[in-house]
Amino acid sequence: AQKVTQAQTEISVVEKEDVTLDCVYETRDTTYYLFWYKQPPSGELVFLIRRNSFDEQNEISGRYSWNFQKSTSSFNFTITASQVVDSAVYFCALSEAQAGKSTFGDGTTLTVKP
Amino acid sequence: EAGVAQSPRYKIIEKRQSVAFWCNPISGHATLYWYQQILGQGPKLLIQFQNNGVVDDSQLPKDRFSAERLKGVDSTLKIQPAKLEDSAVYLCASRQETGTGGSEQYFGPGTRLTVT
Numbered sequence A: 001a002q003k004v005t006q007a008q009t010e011i012s013v014v015e016k017e018d019v020t021l022d023c024v025y026e027t028r029d030t031t032y033y034l035f036w037y038k039q040p041p042s043g044e045l046v047f048l049i050r051r052n053s054f055d056e057q058n059e060i061s062g063r064y065s066w067n068f069q070k071s072t073s074s075f076n077f078t079i080t081a082s083q084v085v086d087s088a089v090y091f092c093a094l095s096e097a098q099a100g101k102s103t104f105g106d107g108t109t110l111t112v113k114p
Numbered sequence B: 001e002a003g004v005a006q007s008p009r010y011k012i013i014e015k016r017q018s019v020a021f022w023c024n025p026i027s028g029h030a031t032l033y034w035y036q037q038i039l040g041q042g043p044k045l046l047i048q049f050q051n052n053g054v055v056d057d058s059q060l061p062k063d064r065f066s067a068e069r070l071k072g073v074d075s076t077l078k079i080q081p082a083k084l085e086d087s088a089v090y091l092c093a094s095r096q097e098t099g100t101g102g103s104e105q106y107f108g109p110g111t112r113l114t115v116t
Helices: none
Strands: A003-005 A010-014 A020-023 A025-028 A032-039 A046-051 A060-061 A064-069 A074-079 A087-098 A101-106 A107-113 B006-009 B010-013 B018-026 B032-038 B044-050 B055-056 B065-068 B076-078 B090-094 B113-116
Touching: A003 A087, A003 A101, A003 B006, A010 A101, A020 A107, A025 A074, A032 A074, A032 B032, A046 A064, A046 A074, A064 B113, A074 A087, A101 B044, B010 B018, B018 B113, B044 B065, B044 B076, B076 B090
Parallel strands: A010 A107, B010 B113
Antiparallel strands: A003 A025, A020 A074, A032 A046, A032 A087, A060 A064, A064 A074, A087 A101, A087 A107, B006 B018, B018 B076, B032 B044, B032 B090, B044 B055, B065 B076, B090 B113
């Protein structure tokens, strides 16, 4: 069975600080996909980033970057120079390679104060 | 491109009543998901369709929940009879089928159900 754990329930930072959201997952599959989604106060989940299990190259996209380490089953997400608009609940999700069945963590609530 | 549409946005019912939610996915998206999101938790998959076939419904409480996706487009999720613990946001999501699970899901705004 798949499992996603986001140990940080809430994080509070001051604007312009960098913040890292942690995600640890469990799966028996050798091929899978990992995602981060953002759920702003309006409620609609929005896709942010994706990584497949056979590519451990870490990337940067604008203010977002991610660190995927298969050896520790972790997929951490960093926001650089945080802004007030980044305040939201962030979910890490694990998806099966074939059918796309997804398991979500319980989310980390990020509050960015001005 | 229109997003995932859901209705109603809010629903308040008494326990033991019935309720139905509707979802219209993004055009061309073969895969459709229904999730239950209880306050303070992540979305929990209830059922996954590919076209009009069920891929996974292992976490759907089949004694009270049912879902269908006729013609492989719109979908409805029904609860009959509702219990207090069914109070949650019901999310619909769709995904473009790429032959793998690697494409992202697009979520609707959700239906907030309150059972009193």
